[in-house]
Amino acid sequence: MSQMRKFDYLQLGVAIAGLLMFIFLAFGYTHHLGYIDWIDQFGFKHIREPLTPERSWFFRNITRGGNTKWTALVMAITAIIALLIRKIDVAVFMVVNVGVFGLGVMMLMKHIFHRPRPDIYHVIAQGGYSFPSGHALNAVLLYGSLIVLVHYYLKKQDQLRYAFMTLFGALVFAIPISRVYLGVHYLSDVLAGFSLGVFFLIMSKELIFKYRTREVFEHAINPEPSANHA
Template sequence: MKIKFEHTRAFLISLIALLAFSITALLVRAEKIVDFDYAVIDIVQSQETPFLTGIMEFFTMIGSTLAVAILSLLILFILYKVLHHRQELLLFIIVVVGSPLLNFILKEIFHRARPDLHRLIGIGGYSFPSGHAMNAFTVYGILTFLLWRHIFNRIGRSLLLFFSLFVVFMIGLSRIYLGVHYPSDIMAGYFASGCWLASSIWFYQWYMERQPHLTSRMLKRS
């Protein structure tokens, strides 16, 4: 019963995230979210100080492809060598590899130019959806899902959830602060990654639920 509930919840979350991304994409295409984007950028960038810029550069660095790759390799090592969780390892690989591929496809579809206001770092490529936001949500989201299953006390789970949400939020905020993304890029990145992550978890839970039934059928046939 618990597995079926989690299975259904993951499916519903994927649908909600897909709907949220679709709405955001439509607003971006129709240029109905421009005022919101500029208002948020003004608020965030008005807080600029050398100290805060250093903090934001740190968070944007840990959301970079290189940092995510290093973290992913470390997690893969722990799952394979230490915990021996082969099926969870496969889920992690699929989720982490699929996210940047999905981001690339979406950027090629929308071709949204980056904001050209007050940019603190140099960067190229398209803006929508944010690759940093997708990477952060995917990696820390799947890490939270995997660790949650092995942490049984409320304090540990609360700390895990708070840490993941904080890091994901700060990575997204850093991209707005540094002037390389619109807020709607960040939102869309979270929604797209949320849909991909929840869909992957849904399929994983469905597969795990089917395993005992498949094994039972094979034994009966033999």
């Protein structure tokens, strides 16, 4: 029971694939390679078009779920609750993913690459740099982290668990898409933020919970009196 589970090599493979995708996109942008332009034009053609009042209203509201203030607020509330119920791993998991990776690393990356935002009509006002998409990164790290927590903590409430996981999963994809539609990001920005977020999320899940994610959360649901915490 206290035995350490093996590292999940399938998830490790997905994490590495995410990191390689980010490097592929970053290299393409910094070296002005043709595939970046192809990806970006594909995004504008198949995601942004057509611009309609209904779609604009929908994506303007969806994109708020990835705003810095909102993600920081959700992170803080979740971390405080975790600390109150003595789940230190959960608090660290949220703060590292959303605070360090989603907010801190994102700002660093934007200043490294200095990519201007698309020179097209912006449905919403947005300043700052474009690569990688902070909203895409935040969406994966915030809502992906919540999916992990819901999956383990609501083990016995299947309907509620699946409802939350469906909602959070939809936001993980809808928020990045909204950035392309709104004209404030290229598709390559969004893919870079998304893939980097996948890498950070999987690695933090595996490492912060000391390779024992399943056991840690199952113990939280069904604690054993004789079990000793490391």
